[in-house]
Every structure is written in C-alpha cells, then in structure tokens.
Amino acid sequence: MSSSIPIRPAEHFENLERQAHAARLGMWVFLATEVLLFGAAFALFATYQVQFPHAFKLGVEHNTKVLGSLNTGVLLLSSTLVATGVHALRAGHRKVASWLVTATIGLGLVFLVIKGIEYGKHFDEGIYPGGAGHWFAEHHDRGLAEFWTLYFGMTALHAIHVTIGACVLGALLSSILRGRLGQENAHRLEVGAIYWHLVDVIWIFLWPLFYLA
C-alpha cells in the first residue's frame, strides 16, 4: 500500500471537520429523497395488497423464499463488514479497512448473482413483469400480475441501487489503496457506507413483503 498523501479540506471549508459534517448532511438529505422514491413504490404495494390479499399471499408462497432469505443474510453481513471497515479506517487501520470494503463489494456481487438466479427461475416458470408468460394462463387470481410486476419493479430498482453502491465503494477502495483516503478524511468512507446501509434497510422491508408474509 502506498504511503498516505497529506489531506487538506476543500478550499471553501474552514477545516476537515466542517467538510465532514456537510458531506454527511448532504448524504442524509439525498437518502431522504431515496426514502420517498421507494416509499411511493411501497405505498403502491400496500394499496394492491389491501385490494388483492389472496393473490398476494399466493405470489409470496410461490416466490423463491430460500434464495431471497439467503440474500437478506448476505446484505446484513455486508452492512456489518462495511460498518467495521469505517471503524477500522477511523482508527488508522487502512489495510484492514480496505479488506473489509473489498469483502462488502464481493457480497454485493454475490447478492446480484443470487438475484439473477431468482429472476432466471421465474422466467423459466413463465413469470414475467406485466402478467406476461404462461404461468398466468394457469393462475387466474386477480392481482397476481400486480404482485409479480411490483416484485420485478421494486427488486430491480433495488438491484440498481446495490450496483451503484458497489461502484461507490469500489471508488472509495481505490482511494484507500492509493493513499488518498485515510484516518483524517474517513468521513468519505462513512458517507459511502451510509448509502450502502440504506440499500440494506430497503431490502430489510422488501424481504418480508415479497418472500415471507
């Protein structure tokens, strides 16, 4: 690992502490907008769930429960690792932090692969968004098309966020390895990790809605 490059605050900040505060506030404001984006989708889910409780129950029973649950574990572990990574970087352990961030990105990729396997299984069964596919010719309950369309839409939107999160963590990892990110400006990793945690939080709610209840 290369030696650390002296880190200064951006010129419009008096010191690094204020820059860190501004960065965190900016991320929280962004996350609030993300909550509203996913919130609209959750509201739509709630409406259809109330309208077609039987079809939504059938949809959940037919879903890939074990794979979805495994993916929940993958994301929970990844969140735990990146939170540990932030602590490591703050304490000046750049090498430990870089390994933990690498593992987090790896788990993000595992999540996407498992998600892809799930989609493949649904497509094989003839379940596509919009109620297309031969599965819907055999299952007529009103509301099934809505369930599976919401499932594909919301999990795909979430998978896009996992991909973005992995890219952000990849950029931060590169900064750590090049010595541009260390103990003094650990807030940059904090901000990236906060985004990753939000992606985890969204999945924490998607999991019971689409796989469990």
Add this chain to the structure above:
Amino acid sequence: MSSFALPKTVVRTGLALFELWAASFGLSYVHLGSASLLVALAIAAVKAALVVMFFMELLHESLSMKLTLAAAGGLLAILIGLMIADAATREPPPLVPPGYPAPDVAKIPSR
C-alpha cells in the same frame, strides 16, 4: 501499529440483526394468519432501526440530520397511511351513476 480491535457496538448490532433475521425466517413457517405480515414488518422495523441507529450512527449525529430523516419518515407515513386508508375503506364503484335510472336487471348480460 496496534492491532485492530473489533468495535463492540458493530459486532453486537450485527449479531442482533442475524438473530432477528433467523426469527423472521422461522416465524414465516408458523401460521399466524393475517398477523403474519404485521409481525414480519414489525421485526423488519426493529432491524431497520438497529441499522440506522448503530451502523449509520444516527444516534450520535447532530439534530439537523435527525430532523432530515424524521421529515422523510413522517411524510412517508402520511403517504402510505392515507393510501391504505383509502384502499381499505373504498366502496365498490356503483353500477349506476347517481341520477341515472336503475337498469333493467333482465337486460344485464350474465358473465
């Protein structure tokens, strides 16, 4: 350089998350009827709170950050709450718009 000591808060939060994960998975095989969705969502809410408070460290953040998230959460609760209230209490649409004569039942084609 001293060796890295695992942060206790993170480890405890991680363990609690996995316990709740296992509990939620196990309970999904227990027939709780209509309560199953509420129970699963309640566990999810506890997990989300743990992540937000201890991993995202909102617990130690300034008031400005807490207010930002509280505003988003409050608006979201209003949105979802009103939508569920509407969907759950909506009357089925009337066969005849108000002011029109009642239809001749014999002429309505059966499905």
